[in-house]
Amino acid sequence: MEATDLDSLVLRTANGWLQAGERAWLVTVARTWGSSPRPPGSLMAMNARGEVAGSVSGGCIEDDLVRRVQQAAAQGHGPTALPEILRYGISADEAHRFGLPCGGTVELVMEPLQGRSRLQDLMAARGQRRCVERTLHLATGDVRLRDCAQATAPVLDAQRFVACFAPVARLVVIGAGDTAYYVCQMAVSVGFDIVLCDPRLEQAPAWAQGRIAFTRDMPDDVVLALRDDDRTAVLALSHDPKLDDLALIEALRSRAFYVGAIGSRSNSTRRRERLRLHFGLEDAELRRLHGPAGLFIGSRTPAEIALSMMAEVVAAKNGTLGTAF
Numbered sequence: 001m002e003a004t005d006l007d008s009l010v011l012r013t014a015n016g017w018l019q020a021g022e023r024a025w026l027v028t029v030a031r032t033w034g035s036s037p038r039p040p041g042s043l044m045a046m047n048a049r050g051e052v053a054g055s056v057s058g059g060c061i062e063d064d065l066v067r068r069v070q071q072a073a074a075q076g077h078g079p080t081a082l083p084e085i086l087r088y089g090i091s092a093d094e095a096h097r098f099g100l101p102c103g104g105t106v107e108l109v110m111e112p113l114q115g116r117s118r119l120q121d122l123m124a125a126r127g128q129r130r131c132v133e134r135t136l137h138l139a140t141g142d143v144r145l146r147d148c149a150q151a152t153a154p155v156l157d158a159q160r161f162v163a164c165f166a167p168v169a170r171l172v173v174i175g176a177g178d179t180a181y182y183v184c185q186m187a188v189s190v191g192f193d194i195v196l197c198d199p200r201l202e203q204a205p206a207w208a209q210g211r212i213a214f215t216r217d218m219p220d221d222v223v224l225a226l227r228d229d230d231r232t233a234v235l236a237l238s239h240d241p242k243l244d245d246l247a248l249i250e251a252l253r254s255r256a257f258y259v260g261a262i263g264s265r266s267n268s269t270r271r272r273e274r275l276r277l278h279f280g281l282e283d284a285e286l287r288r289l290h291g292p293a294g295l296f297i298g299s300r301t302p303a304e305i306a307l308s309m310m311a312e313v314v315a316a317k318n319g320t321l322g323t324a325f
Helices: 005-019 060-074 092-097 119-127 178-189 219-225 241-252 265-277 302-317
Strands: 024-033 043-047 052-054 084-088 105-112 132-137 143-147 160-165 170-174 193-197 212-215 232-236 258-261
Touching: 005 024, 005 043, 005 052, 005 119, 024 060, 024 160, 043 060, 060 084, 060 105, 119 132, 119 143, 119 160, 170 178, 170 219, 170 241, 178 193, 178 302, 193 219, 219 241, 232 241, 232 302, 241 258, 241 265, 258 302
Parallel strands: 170 193, 170 232, 193 212, 232 258
Antiparallel strands: 024 043, 024 105, 043 052, 084 105, 132 143, 132 160
C-alpha cells in the first residue's frame, strides 16, 4: 500500500475521534475491478456525526457510507461491532448511481474502530519509517501488526484483511536555489517528506518549513545516513560539483529508488565521466543516474524544470518510469 500524507491525516483524524470517545470507522479499498476512482489501499475515516477524512471514491460512495451510519444511529442501534465487506458498482445501474467510471466495481472493508484496532501503534511504526503489515481478523475485529520487508497489495479473504503500510516517500534535495523551491513545494503537495540540504547557507530559506526539513550538513553525509532506505529519492540541484558529486556517489551506491541531477546534456556527460574516472563508479551504478533529471516537456523556467523532475520522481516511485502511457 502506497503511503501518502493523506494516509497520515486519515489515521490521525480517526485516532483523534477515538481518543475523544467518539464512534469512528476506518474504510479501506480492498479490491477493484475495471476502472475505479481510488486504488486498493485507499483510506477513509468517518464518525457518527458524518465527518469524513480521506476518500474511497469520487464522493458518491462516501455519501452512501455516511447515510448508512447515520440511519443506523437514528434507529437507535449502531452498525455492527464487527468489520463489514461492502461492494459498490456491481451492476450498470449501481455504477451510474455511485459515479464509478466504465462500470467499475469496488470492494471495501468497513471497520468499526476501538482500542484493539491499534491505530496508535500503527502511527508510531510509520513515524519510525517501518514497513508494517496490518492484519484485521473479520470474525473478531482483532488486529495484528508485524514488520515486513516491503509493501504489497491488500489481500482479502473470508477470514482476514491484510494491508501493508509503507513509510511516506522521502526526497533529499541538495541545493536551495529557485528550482529547489518549486521542487520542494510540488513534492510536499504529492505527499513526500523533504530533506533540504545546503551547507553554503547560514540559515534555512524562509520557505523551508513544515515538512521541509533543512540541514547544513554535508550532502554526502546526509545521503549516507539514509542509504538503507528504499523509500528515498535524491535530487542534486546545487550546480556545485563539490556538493553534488559526493552526494551522488553515496546515492548511487544506496537503495534510493531514484537518483537525479540537474544540468545540461553536456554537463551530465562530463559528470558521468568524472564519477567513473575519478571515483570509480561502475557502469551499473551510473545507469541509475538520471541526468539531466526530469521528463522532457520543453521546460524553460525553474517551475517547469521542477515539474519535469517531480514527474520523473513520482513515476519512479510508482514503478512506471519508462512505461508508455
